[in-house]
Amino acid sequence: MPTQELDVSDLEPCEPLQRIRCAALALKSGESLRVIHRREPMLLYPVLEKAGLRWRTLERREGRFEMLVWRADAPPAELESEI
Amino acid sequence: MNTAELSLDRAPPLHIPLRFFLTAPLFVVAAGVLLLLEGETILLSRWQPATLALTHLITLGGISMVMFGAMSQMLPVIAGSPMPGIRRLGPAIHLLLVAGALALALGFPQASEMLLLGGAMALSAAVLLFLVIALIAIWRVASPTPSTRGMGLAVIALGITSLLGMALAATRAGHPLLDHPLLVTQLHHGWGLGGWMGLLIIAVAWQVVPMFHVTPEYPPRLRALLAPALTSILVVWSLLSLWRMEMAALGALLFYLGLLAITGVITWRLFQQRRRKNKDPTLYFWRLAIIALLTLTALKLLAGLGLIAASNAFEMLTGILILFGVILSVVCGMLLKIVPFLCWFHLHNRQLALFDFSRSLPSMKELLPDRWAFRLFGLHIASLGALIAAALLPKLAPLPALSLILQGGLLAVLLGVATLRAHREWLALRQGPDGGLDVHQGPEP
Numbered sequence: 001m002p003t004q005e006l007d008v009s010d011l012e013p014c015e016p017l018q019r020i021r022c023a024a025l026a027l028k029s030g031e032s033l034r035v036i037h038r039r040e041p042m043l044l045y046p047v048l049e050k051a052g053l054r055w056r057t058l059e060r061r062e063g064r065f066e067m068l069v070w071r072a073d074a075p076p077a078e079l080e081s082e083i
Numbered sequence: 084m085n086t087a088e089l090s091l092d093r094a095p096p097l098h099i100p101l102r103f104f105l106t107a108p109l110f111v112v113a114a115g116v117l118l119l120l121e122g123e124t125i126l127l128s129r130w131q132p133a134t135l136a137l138t139h140l141i142t143l144g145g146i147s148m149v150m151f152g153a154m155s156q157m158l159p160v161i162a163g164s165p166m167p168g169i170r171r172l173g174p175a176i177h178l179l180l181v182a183g184a185l186a187l188a189l190g191f192p193q194a195s196e197m198l199l200l201g202g203a204m205a206l207s208a209a210v211l212l213f214l215v216i217a218l219i220a221i222w223r224v225a226s227p228t229p230s231t232r233g234m235g236l237a238v239i240a241l242g243i244t245s246l247l248g249m250a251l252a253a254t255r256a257g258h259p260l261l262d263h264p265l266l267v268t269q270l271h272h273g274w275g276l277g278g279w280m281g282l283l284i285i286a287v288a289w290q291v292v293p294m295f296h297v298t299p300e301y302p303p304r305l306r307a308l309l310a311p312a313l314t315s316i317l318v319v320w321s322l323l324s325l326w327r328m329e330m331a332a333l334g335a336l337l338f339y340l341g342l343l344a345i346t347g348v349i350t351w352r353l354f355q356q357r358r359r360k361n362k363d364p365t366l367y368f369w370r371l372a373i374i375a376l377l378t379l380t381a382l383k384l385l386a387g388l389g390l391i392a393a394s395n396a397f398e399m400l401t402g403i404l405i406l407f408g409v410i411l412s413v414v415c416g417m418l419l420k421i422v423p424f425l426c427w428f429h430l431h432n433r434q435l436a437l438f439d440f441s442r443s444l445p446s447m448k449e450l451l452p453d454r455w456a457f458r459l460f461g462l463h464i465a466s467l468g469a470l471i472a473a474a475l476l477p478k479l480a481p482l483p484a485l486s487l488i489l490q491g492g493l494l495a496v497l498l499g500v501a502t503l504r505a506h507r508e509w510l511a512l513r514q515g516p517d518g519g520l521d522v523h524q525g526p527e528p
C-alpha cells in the first residue's frame with residue numbers, strides 16, 4: 001500500500017498542484033504517494049522530474065486519475081498491483 | 084484552460100496577455116465618461132453617433148481587448164500551438180486596437196472622416212495581424228478540439244465583422260461603398276456579437292467552466308456540434324437577410340438564441356453539480372449572464388410573435404442585455420479567474436526554473452480576494468440595472484455613467500493589484516539573471 005494518499009479531485013486550481021507538490025517533495029526513500037485527481041496533473045510532471053521522483057498515472061475512468069509517486073531509488077512494491 | 088493539456092513551455096510572455104487584460108477596464112471607464120458627457124442622447128436611439136461611440140468603446144476596447152489577450156494565451160497553452168510572432172506582433176496589435184477603438188469613439192460624435200477612416204484602418208490592421216497568426220496557430224494544432232475549432236470559427240467571424248465594419252466606417256465618413264448600409268449594419272452586429280464574441284465565449288467555456296469551477300465536463304456532443312451549428316445558422320441568417328426574407332431570418336435568429344439559451348441552462352446545471360459548493364464571485368457573473376441571455380431570448384421571441392412593439396427603447400434594452408448583461412458579465416467573471424491564474428502560473432514556472440519551492444506561492448484568491456470580486460459584481464449589477472432603467476427613462480443616464488466609471492475603475496485596480504502582488508512575489512523568489520516578473524521572457528521549459 002502507498003504510505004500516503006491524497007485526494008485533490010474537489011479542489012480548484014491551483015490548490016491540487018501545490019498540495020501534491022508539497023506531499024511529493026516530502027517523500028522519503030521507500031515511501032510512496034497515491035494521488036486521486038479529476039485531471040491529469042501535467043504541470044506537476046516537470047517538478048517531479050526535477051526532484052528525482054518517479055510517477056505513474058492512469059485514467060481509471062473519465063474524470064478520475066490515479067497517480068503513484070515514489071523516490072527513484074526505491075520503487076514501491078505495490079507498483080504493479082496498485083497502479 | 085484544461086490543466087490536463089496545459090503546455091508549460093509554449094506560453095507567451097506574461098506581458099502579452101496582461102497588456103490586453105489591464106487595458107480593457109480603462110475602456111469601460113471611458114464608456115462611463117462618454118455616457119456622463121453625452122447624457123441622455125446616447126440612450127435615445129442606437130443610431131446616435133455617441134451611442135455608436137459607446138458601443139465600440141465596449142465591444143472593441145473592453146470585450147475584444149480581453150478576447151485578443153485570452154486567445155494569445157490559450158492557443159499555446161491548451162492546444163500547444165503558439166501564435167507565430169506574438170512576442171513582436173502582440174504589442175503592435177494591442178496599440179492598433181487601442182488607437183482604433185479610441186479613434187472610432189472620437190470619430191463618431193464628431194463625424195470626422197479622418198478619425199473614422201483612420202480608426203477603421205488601425206482596427207483592420209489589428210484584426211488582420213491577429214487573424215493571420217491566430218489562424219496559423221489553429222491550423223498547426225496537432226489534435227484539434229472543440230475549443231480550438233470554435234476559436235477558429237470565432238476568428239473567421241471577426242474577420243467578416245471587420246470587413247463589414249470597414250465598409251460601414253467608409254460610408255459614414257462620406258465614401259459610400261454600400262447601397263444598403265442598414266442591412267450591412269445588421270450583418271456587422273450579427274457576426275460581431277453572435278460570431279466573434281458568442282463563438283469565442285463558447286469555445287473558452289468548454290475549457291474554463293470545468294477547470295475553474297470543478298464541474299463535470301459539458302456533454303461531448305454539445306461541445307463538438309454547437310459552434311459549427313451556430314456558425315451555420317449565422318450563414319443562413321445572413322443569406323436570408325440579404326434576400327430580404329425577414330420572417331425566415333427572424334426564425335434563424337431565434338433558433339440561434341434558443342440553442343445558446345439551452346447551452347446556458349446546461350451551464351447552470353453544471354454549476355449546480357459542482358463538487359464544492361463554495362461562494363465564487365465568477366459564478367455570479369456567469370449566472371447573471373445566463374439570466375440575461377434567457378431574458379433576451381424571451382424578449383426577442385415575444386417581439387417576433389408581435390407581442391412587443393419594436394421601439395427605440397426596446398432596441399436599447401436588448402442591446403444592453405447582450406453587451407452588458409451577457410457578454411461583459413462573462414468577460415468580467417473570466418478576468419477575475421484568468422489574471423490571477425496566469426500570475427500564479429508564471430510564478431510557478433519561475434519556482435520550477437529555480438527549483439526552489441521553499442516559498443509558498445500566494446493562491447489565486449490571495450492575489451485577487453473574493454470580497455473585492457463580490458464588490459465588483461455589485462457594481463456590475465448596479466451598472467446593468469441603471470442602464471436598463473436609463474434605456475426606459477433616458478434622463479437617468481448619469482446613474483449608469485457613474486456606475487460604469489466605478490466598475491471599470493475597480494476592475495482595473497483589482498487586476499493591477501493582483502499583477503503587482505505577483506510581481507512582488509517574483510522579486511521575493513531568488514533572483515534569476517533577468518530579475519523581475521516574467522514580463523520580458525516566456526517561462527522556461
